[in-house]
Each structure stands twice: as structure tokens, then as C-alpha cells.
Amino acid sequence: MIIQLEQSEDHPTLSQEYHRLIEMTEDYGLEHQKAMLYHNVAYLYLRNAEYQKASGFYKKSMDAREKSHPNYLGSLEGYVNALTKEGKTSKEKLLTLVEQGLDLSKSSNSSTFVHIFMMHYYFLSNVMDRYYEYLEEEAFPYFKEKGYMLLVEHYGVVLFDYYMEKNDMERANRFAGPVINKFRRNNQFV
Incomplete structure (x- = not known):
């Protein structure tokens, strides 16, 4: 179902279908799938410049996972990105989140996220x-x-x-x- 959703360009329908799938995961207790759907719908909102909704769903995705889960870093990065684009969160808070992301990236040997969080760091530091x-x-x-x-x-x-x-x-x-x-x-x- 997700593959079919991702091939559509109809944002309202996509959003509605993601929310329907999230309800299904809640009904069946599918926590991993729910966290994945939270992340995917957050990305949909991010792509459509709905940054407040995006950050909310990235946060839900993070909250549904352990920090040691391989997908946690992706949701944390999306959260930082959405909050940055929204422009309502202080640079201090954003930099604290970036430092958390860097620490987690380094401890899990995720070079990809080390690079991405370093770029967030330089961008937010206005360097x-x-x-x-x-x-x-x-x-x-x-x-x-x-x-x-x-x-x-x-x-x-x-x-x-x-x-x-x-x-x-x-x-x-x-x-x-x-x-x-x-x-x-x-x-x-x-």
C-alpha cells in the first residue's frame, strides 16, 4: 500500500491514506510500522512545506523508537530539518538537537548522519x-x-x-x- 501511495502526486489523498494506515497500525498494535508511517508522512509534509506538521510527525516517529534503533537518526534529522525550515525554534535548541544527532551518529558509526548533522551544525552556526x-x-x-x-x-x-x-x-x-x-x-x- 505504501508503494502505491508513494507513486501518487496527490498530496491531500496521500496524507489521508497515511493517516488511515497509521490508524490500522494502532488497531493491530504494529508499533514498528506505525513509527515508519509517522516518518513517511512527516517527509510528505516536509516536501510540501508544512513544517509544523512535519516536525510533529518526526517527533512521534522518534518517540515510537529507541534511540539505538537504526531509523531513529533519520527521524531526528528530519525533525531538525523541519524545525529549522519552520523558523520558530531557537538556534540554541536546534544546535542541542544537532549535537545529540552527532553523538548518536558517532556512537553508532553512521558516517552518513555524521556528515548530515555536521552540515546542520555549520548551517545553524551561520558559518x-x-x-x-x-x-x-x-x-x-x-x-x-x-x-x-x-x-x-x-x-x-x-x-x-x-x-x-x-x-x-x-x-x-x-x-x-x-x-x-x-x-x-x-x-x-x-
Whole structure:
């Protein structure tokens, strides 16, 4: 059912169906599935700029899991991201959450989340030169090496925009190439 849901672009229907599935997990006591659905509906709200709803469901997903659970870090990161985008939470609280995420990432040897929480740290600390330097030199190559294409495409666009703003066309083009090539491979129009 979730696979079918994710193929739809109809946000209201998706939201309604997620909530129906969450009720089903409550009826049957399926706690793991409920935590997963909380996370997925939170991501749906995040993608649709409903940050307050997103943060609420990420928090529910976190509360439904132990901190040692492999998916806890993903929900914590989504929570930080939604709260940051909403703009109502103090930087101090956000940085405390980021530090928790970094500690958990390091203790569980999750290099992916170490990189993501480090980027949150630099962003929230308003050290943007260091943010972009870290992204380009540390995080982006790691995401590329691991084959995390969603992250590679997203941060490729972030770096492209950054270098376009700096009028560094050579570096901007280096990050635009893979995204353009993806569409070149996927589309077969006349």
C-alpha cells in the first residue's frame, strides 16, 4: 500500500491514506510500522512545506523508537530539518538537537548522519563558507562514493547554485553535469 501511495502526486489523498494506515497500525498494535508511517508522512509534509506538521510527525516517529534503533537518526534529522525550515525554534535548541544527532551518529558509526548533522551544525552556526567547504570536500564525495543518488542530486544542485552565485562557472558546471546527464538518459523524446 505504501508503494502505491508513494507513486501518487496527490498530496491531500496521500496524507489521508497515511493517516488511515497509521490508524490500522494502532488497531493491530504494529508499533514498528506505525513509527515508519509517522516518518513517511512527516517527509510528505516536509516536501510540501508544512513544517509544523512535519516536525510533529518526526517527533512521534522518534518517540515510537529507541534511540539505538537504526531509523531513529533519520527521524531526528528530519525533525531538525523541519524545525529549522519552520523558523520558530531557537538556534540554541536546534544546535542541542544537532549535537545529540552527532553523538548518536558517532556512537553508532553512521558516517552518513555524521556528515548530515555536521552540515546542520555549520548551517545553524551561520558559518556558510565552512558549510559549503565541508559539503564539497567531505560530504558530497562520501554521498557519491556510497551511491546515495538522491543526496548527490540534491547537494549537486546546492553546490551549483552556490557557485553560480559566486560567478564561478567552471565549478558550477561540474555540479550541473550529472543532473543534466540524468535527464539526458531518462528522456527519449524526438
